[in-house]
Amino acid sequence: MxxxxxxxxxxxxxxxxxxxxxxxxxxxxxxxxxxxxxxxxxxxxxxxxxxxxxxxxxxxxxxxxxxxxxxxxxxxxxxxxxxxxxxxxxxxxxxxxxxxxxxxxxYTRPLPERMLRSLLATVLPNRALFRVAAALGRLARPLAPLMPGRLKGMLTMAPARLPARGRVSGPGTYAAEGARTARMALLYGCVQPVLRPSIDDAAVRLLNRHGVEVVVASGGGCCGALPHHMGKSADAHALAKVNIAAWEAEMARGLDAIIITASGCGTTVKDYGFMFRDDPEWAERAARVSALARDISEVLADLDLLPPVIEPGMPVAYHSACSMQHGQQIRTQPRALLARAGFAVREVGEGHICCGSAGTYSILQPELSQQLRARKLGNIAATGAEIVATGNIGCITHLEGGGARMIHTVELLDWATGGPRPAGV
Incomplete structure (x- = not known):
């Protein structure tokens, strides 16, 4: 061109x-x-x-x-x-x-649009604010059918209940069981710890069981993806810098990887080096962080996982999040891990087509988002599986309640190798 x-x-x-x-x-x-x-x-x-x-x-x-x-x-x-x-x-x-x-x-958007985008960029990356907003949304959820457009969609997506805080609920070190073979930092983000704390709990249990010490760095938080994809670069860079500084402190003590359990976040953290390429102070620091960033499935694929303790053959449909298969080009590892753990993995038709979640897209473009959701749920139903494994909290939240139970891949792997049964399975 x-x-x-x-x-x-x-x-x-x-x-x-x-x-x-x-x-x-x-x-x-x-x-x-x-x-x-x-x-x-x-x-x-x-x-x-x-x-x-x-x-x-x-x-x-x-x-x-x-x-x-x-x-x-x-x-x-x-x-x-x-x-x-x-x-x-x-x-x-x-x-x-x-x-x-x-x-x-x-570009100057209409005032209601500017207000909504500012609200999303302020509330979603802040765990405390998001927890309050989710609780208020849960109370107002019965009023959703009476609300117009986007407000209706936002209330519909509010969780029916907020889970209690998980074992992983802030900065700390989680010791390996037996001899330590590696030390890794876990991204403790924004939305996921509020809506599904069981994901990070499962990741830490599973890694600890396989000799990995896990640390949640003090000061870390939202990766910056949500404001970044709304064009709010300054906000996104500010959030990224906080994480880079937090992880640098742990890197000084020795760090084998930075683990990310939400693939949408992983795509952004792996791109920190590009985001800061022209910043003399942060370019090298960001690049070092990006080089260490790995999706949980990439880490687990390199471990010799314990033999499964559950009965083999449970049908599980695998939904590959766009940020996983397209953003990070990770396709085979999650499927192979599920198969090794004894699950009968079923492919979802049109697996390359987005489910319509896409961060804030489901709020900002509700009509298109819901059309894609319905299409994805139809393809999932065609698999006949009652359980769907995926690696992104956005997809889980967006598709939950549409028939099959949405479970993070790491929760299933944790259960298969000795952890607790995931809720709803």
């Missing part, structure tokens, strides 16, 4: 990066076949190729984009299925992240 950025524009690191991405695109259109919004809407401007043209024009022209451009970019889930499909290696993720930051800086 030809571009026409000026020399002055190319002095900006983000613009230079986007220029390189754009020049890799050969307009082949392979991406349209795997794009969820193009699948639903059939509009070229709601495909990756169409959005690439819109983003190119917007970034070249500078200034405030047209409302129609913002609409089509907002409709993108950032599922990154297009990146898996692309034969030319177009890094759509970095391009759309830059475009969203440009929109945030140059």
């Amino acid at each position: 030809q571009t026409s950025f000026t020399d002055a524009q190319l002095k900006d690191a983000d613009t230079a990066s986007s220029n390189a991405v754009l020049r890799k695109c050969v307009h082949c259109g392979f991406c349209t076949a795997t794009c969820p919004t193009y699948l639903l809407l059939g509009d070229e401007l709601d495909s990756p190729r169409g959005r690439i043209y819109l983003m190119k024009d917007m970034l070249e022209q500078g200034g405030a984009p047209a409302p129609s451009t913002v609409k089509h970019i907002d409709r993108c889930l950032s599922c990154l299925s297009c990146m898996t499909t692309c034969p030319s290696g177009v890094n759509y993720m970095h391009l759309v992240d830059h475009a969203r930051a440009h929109i945030e800086d140059h």
Whole structure:
């Protein structure tokens, strides 16, 4: 693709990066076949190729984009299925992240939209605020059918009950059982510890059982993904810096990996090095953290897990989160781990298509999100499995209540090797 950025524009690191991405695109259109919004809407401007043209024009022209451009970019889930499909290696993720930051800086949204986005960027990354919001949402949930649009969707997603805090509830060290073979830090994020603390509890139990000491670093928190994907770069970078500094303190004591149990967070933490590439103070520090970041399934795949203690053959459908299969290119490890643990793994049809969760997308684009949810639930039902394993809290929350029971992969592996039975199984 030809571009026409000026020399002055190319002095900006983000613009230079986007220029390189754009020049890799050969307009082949392979991406349209795997794009969820193009699948639903059939509009070229709601495909990756169409959005690439819109983003190119917007970034070249500078200034405030047209409302129609913002609409089509907002409709993108950032599922990154297009990146898996692309034969030319177009890094759509970095391009759309830059475009969203440009929109945030140059476009004035309607006041209600600005207020909602600011609310989400403030509440979701803060565990304490989110816990209060979730509790209030639970109380107001019966009123959801009476509410309009997005408010109805937000109340519908409020948990029916809030679980008690888990064993992993803040900074601390969790000792390995027997001889210690490794020391790893666990990302203790924002939404997941409130909605499903059993996930991190299971991860720590499982790792401890296999000789891994786990530490939750003091001061760590939200990875920054939620504001990052809304174009709020300053907020995202501030959250990332807090985590980088917290993990550096543990790295000084020796750290084999930084474990992440939410694949959406993993995609972002692994990208810290790129996010801070032009920051003299943080570039090397961020790159070191990204190099240590690993999804829990990657860590477990390298361990010799204990033989399963449960009866083999339980059918489990595996739903691969977009941030897992497209964002991190992790596909085989979770399936292989479940099979080794004795589960009969069943594939979900259209497994490459997003479920519609996509961070805040289910709130900001409820109609498209619900269409994708219904499509995904139909494919899950076709497997006949009553249990669905996945590696991302967003997918779990979004698909829960649609029939099958959503369980994090690590909870099933923990149970299979001697841990407690996951709730609902």
